[in-house]
Amino acid sequence: MRKLSVSVLKLTSCSGCLNEVLYSLVARAELLRYLNISYFTELQDSNAIEDVDVAIVEGSIVNSEQEELVKQVREKSRVLIALGTCAVFGGVQSLRAGEDLRTVVLASYPNPDHIKVLPEVKSVDSVVNVDYRFSGCPANGEALARFLVKLVMGGSESPIVESLCSECKRKGILCVTVFDGKPCLGPITLSGCGALCPSFRRGCYGCYGLNALIVDREKLEEFSKVVERLGMSREDFMAMLKAFSYSSLTKSSSSR
Ligand code: SF4
Ligand code: SF4
Ligand code: SF4
Known part of the structure; x- marks a missing residue:
């Protein structure tokens, strides 16, 4: 080889x-x-x-x-x-x-x-x-x-684009939002970490970045209201998005 x-x-x-x-x-x-x-x-x-x-x-x-x-x-x-x-x-x-x-x-x-x-x-x-x-x-x-x-080996990769919740389900992790009432950015975040934070009963803060293939501007706005009701301030939510999804946010706003 x-x-x-x-x-x-x-x-x-x-x-x-x-x-x-x-x-x-x-x-x-x-x-x-x-x-x-x-x-x-x-x-x-x-x-x-x-x-x-x-x-x-x-x-x-x-x-x-x-x-x-x-x-x-x-x-x-x-x-x-x-x-x-x-x-x-x-x-x-x-x-x-x-x-x-x-x-x-x-x-x-x-x-x-x-x-x-x-x-x-x-x-x-x-x-x-x-x-x-x-x-x-x-x-x-x-x-x-x-x-x-x-x-x-001469192969390549076919990327799987899914949100973090899929990893939680596969691992049988009880949802921290449903069971503990905690805000979690898993539904809008790309998978890949193995649902690390939820496996320790913590909400995801989105460090794998926004899953922009399924989350558009409107869905993001709706989701921000959901996490706000669960206790996450809008300021914190926006700071997490900026820290971990910035180019995705600017792309989706400039393409509108
Ligand atoms: S804990 Fe978070 S990532 Fe896991 S299923 Fe619930 S909302 Fe989705
Ligand atoms: S914050 Fe990062 S490591 Fe923690 S669950 Fe979310 S994507 Fe995974
Ligand atoms: S700050 Fe950047 S370089 Fe450091 S761990 Fe996070 S993604 Fe990697």
């Missing part, structure tokens, strides 16, 4: 998704034998972005250098994967959207003149074409490792 050449790139992010990838790869020594990792931010010293079979990109795009870098990576990769909610939706960096940029920068850095960021936070697919998306904050490293195994 031919080795798969891979580069792994970090943009603006917390590295949580890359750590998940590392844990999964370390646990799969047999997979590592079939990967030729030419570039891995934070893991090996190399500045060269080479032609690869697969490029995995973590993080959102907040400056023009990152925009250029992502374009270069796209040109040099056969398959490009956006890893994590930052890369897929913009992520927690998007909480600054709509705020005065200078105020935000001043609140974070002592010398704001050294900070050059775009006025907006961009997901990877708002700049280049993305072949596969693994959302989640952090993303599920095991799911990515399983996907890499398929690519090594």
Whole structure:
């Protein structure tokens, strides 16, 4: 079997998704034998972005250098994967959207003149074409490792788009809304985490991002009233959407 050449790139992010990838790869020594990792931010010293079979990109795009870098990576990769909610939706960096940029920068850095960021936070697919998306904050490293195994074997992935409630049902988890009266964003959130929060009797806060295929603007508005009746303030609801689904929200509003 031919080795798969891979580069792994970090943009603006917390590295949580890359750590998940590392844990999964370390646990799969047999997979590592079939990967030729030419570039891995934070893991090996190399500045060269080479032609690869697969490029995995973590993080959102907040400056023009990152925009250029992502374009270069796209040109040099056969398959490009956006890893994590930052890369897929913009992520927690998007909480600054709509705020005065200078105020935000001043609140974070002592010398704001050294900070050059775009006025907006961009997901990877708002700049280049993305072949596969693994959302989640952090993303599920095991799911990515399983996907890499398929690519090594010459296969591909058929994404399943469903909401988190489906995972709850398959696992037989009692619904925290129905049984405990707690607000839960599961009905509007993409599946993939294995219903982690409900399995600990907590409501989902939407870190895998909005399932925009089934939730349009009207449904979102109706849903916000449901969670409000269950005790979640509109402010908290909107902050969660902004933090984990930003690019999806802006796409659906700009397409109307
Ligand atoms: S998606 Fe979450 S865990 Fe992953 S890099 Fe972004 S903030 Fe970190
Ligand atoms: S706990 Fe949340 S995700 Fe699970 S079934 Fe209920 S609403 Fe859906
Ligand atoms: S249940 Fe929701 S908030 Fe919790 S890990 Fe899964 S998607 Fe994220």
